[in-house]
Amino acid sequence: MSGAPRRVVVVGNGIAGLTACDTLRAEGFDGELTVVGAEVHAPYSRPALSKALLKLDGDLGAHELPPSSHDAIELRGVSATGLDVDARRIALSDGQDLAYDGLVIASGARARRPEVDVPVLTLRELDDAIALRGALAGRPEVVVLGGGVLGMEIASGALAAGCRVTLVATSAPMSRQLGGFLATMLARAATERGLRVVTTPSAEIVERGGRAAVSLADGTVIEADVVAGATGDHANIEWLAGSRVLTGDALVADGRGRVADGVVAAGDVASWRGSRGVRRTPLWTSAIEQARTAAAALLRGDEVPELDFQSYFWTEQFDLAVKAVGDLPLIDDPETVEGDAASDSALLRWTHPDGSHTAVAVNWRIPIPKLRRLTLAG
Ligand SMILES: Cc1cc2nc3c(=O)[nH]c(=O)nc-3n(C[C@H](O)[C@H](O)[C@H](O)COP(=O)(O)OP(=O)(O)OC[C@H]3O[C@@H](n4cnc5c(N)ncnc54)[C@H](O)[C@@H]3O)c2cc1C
Numbered sequence: 001m002s003g004a005p006r007r008v009v010v011v012g013n014g015i016a017g018l019t020a021c022d023t024l025r026a027e028g029f030d031g032e033l034t035v036v037g038a039e040v041h042a043p044y045s046r047p048a049l050s051k052a053l054l055k056l057d058g059d060l061g062a063h064e065l066p067p068s069s070h071d072a073i074e075l076r077g078v079s080a081t082g083l084d085v086d087a088r089r090i091a092l093s094d095g096q097d098l099a100y101d102g103l104v105i106a107s108g109a110r111a112r113r114p115e116v117d118v119p120v121l122t123l124r125e126l127d128d129a130i131a132l133r134g135a136l137a138g139r140p141e142v143v144v145l146g147g148g149v150l151g152m153e154i155a156s157g158a159l160a161a162g163c164r165v166t167l168v169a170t171s172a173p174m175s176r177q178l179g180g181f182l183a184t185m186l187a188r189a190a191t192e193r194g195l196r197v198v199t200t201p202s203a204e205i206v207e208r209g210g211r212a213a214v215s216l217a218d219g220t221v222i223e224a225d226v227v228a229g230a231t232g233d234h235a236n237i238e239w240l241a242g243s244r245v246l247t248g249d250a251l252v253a254d255g256r257g258r259v260a261d262g263v264v265a266a267g268d269v270a271s272w273r274g275s276r277g278v279r280r281t282p283l284w285t286s287a288i289e290q291a292r293t294a295a296a297a298l299l300r301g302d303e304v305p306e307l308d309f310q311s312y313f314w315t316e317q318f319d320l321a322v323k324a325v326g327d328l329p330l331i332d333d334p335e336t337v338e339g340d341a342a343s344d345s346a347l348l349r350w351t352h353p354d355g356s357h358t359a360v361a362v363n364w365r366i367p368i369p370k371l372r373r374l375t376l377a378g
Contacts (some may be wrong), residue, residue, distance in 0.1 A: 005299070007102070008024060008032070008034070009102075010036070011035075011103070011106060012036075012106030013039060013043050013076065014108045014267065015287050015288060016104075017267075018035075018043040018068060019288045019291035020266060020291040020292075020295040021033060021070035022070050023292045024070070024298070027295065027299050029299055033070065034100075035075070036075045036080050038079040038093075038107075040076050040077040042065070042068070043068070044064060044126055046063075046284070050123055050157065051157075053133060054132065054136065054153070054157030054160075054161070055157065056136065078093055078094050078096075080092060080239050081239050082242075085243055085245060085262075088100055102298045103262060103264070104264055104298065105245075105263065105266075106266050108235075108267055108269055109269065109282060110233060111128070111230075112231050112232045113229065114212075114231075116207045116212060118207045118210060118212045120229050123230065132154070132228065136158055139161065140224070141165075141226070142158045142166070142224055142226045142227075143168060143213075144166070144168070144227075145203055145228070146231045147167060147168075147169025147175075149177060149315050151167060153316070155190070156193075156317035158226075158228075159194055163226075166196045166198060166222055167198070168199075168200060168216065169200075170199065173190070173197060179328065179329035179331055180331075181332075181333055182360065182362075185341065189319060192318075202217045208221055208223055212227035214227060235269045236269055237249070237250075245259045245260050250278075252278055253273065253290075253294070254306075255307055257270070257272065257290055257294025257297055257307070264298050265294065266291040267290060272290060274308075283313055285311070293305075293307040310375065311327070312325050312372075313328060321361075322361070323360065323368070324358060324360045324361075325375050326356065326358030326359060326375045327352060328358065330358055330360075334360065335349050335350075337359075344363055345364055347359070347366065347374070348360045348361075349374055349375075356375070357374070358375065359372070359375045
């Protein structure tokens, strides 16, 4: 790109888009800034949707973020529908066409939805959370398909709301994400609180008598009043088709978030190149760190150090709060730094074959920088 950009467009009004706007201003960018967001809402905390917001007595404002101060033109309820990198223009769903000389792609991801013509609840957006919370209020019988973080957090919220809940998963819940030790701990807490877990080699959401149900590999069909699907997500890249910024079906960025001249990407939409290969890391703090690096790189290029980020993951489910700094999943058993894992309150540390560590706090109050420091100790 020749010279610093004067007109930057940010596509996506989630945490990556918001952080990119804030970073551009903090870096001294005083040109025209426009943010295009498909949702009508101001940016909010997505992690809160499956935690505080699902609690029927929880704070209905728990997802709110402080008002933005980046002084961008905000187009809400409008989607980018096409990108022309040669002309440096973005087509919008309202028929407008925006010119840019710097572009941040932060269009995130969306929930994978089953292909059935009957209602199935998923949880990605604020409106989904409001619908799910409303559905749980009647204490229906619930079946959740998906044993990942989102499936378990939905099941936890539904149980806490007083519902009878079955969770269907294709392996032990959370084992792929966290490894056996922590997955066992969470599964114990879940079953003690009344969750029924069904594991099956495969499962899908089907229609039964005009309603959704979950069909298992052996042909059993589990019916319930409410069916929730938590079977993963899709990066929102369709609007980039034909723009030459995609590598196959991925938006691959370098270690500073750059995908083309004058174009950077951050957050759930992007796969970043790092020391451990090309990876999409759909986590809240990754979106923030990537957006900071990418926005700075849009202005200052190679001067900006490549992102060297240790991922931070957390979940709250079945009265357990788990925070992890470092690589996941975790093989074998940990060393106990403090506390007692058997009583669900401990500070734990795993050592990986390459000598690196992952530090995990389970129901243990510890500031994140201190948890990070634990991964450095030899
Ligand atoms: C329910 C839930 C709970 C979670 N809990 C945790 C957690 O506990 N810990 C954790 O680390 N992570 C958690 N995550 C993941 C975390 O929220 C995401 O990694 C993070 O929100 C990604 O931010 P983003 O800005 O990249 O994308 P998004 O948050 O997806 O934001 C992208 C925005 O772009 C908009 N958009 C999409 N396409 C277009 C387009 N073409 N034009 C304009 N706008 C567009 C979307 O509508 C959306 O508003 C959770 C996610 C969910 C759904």
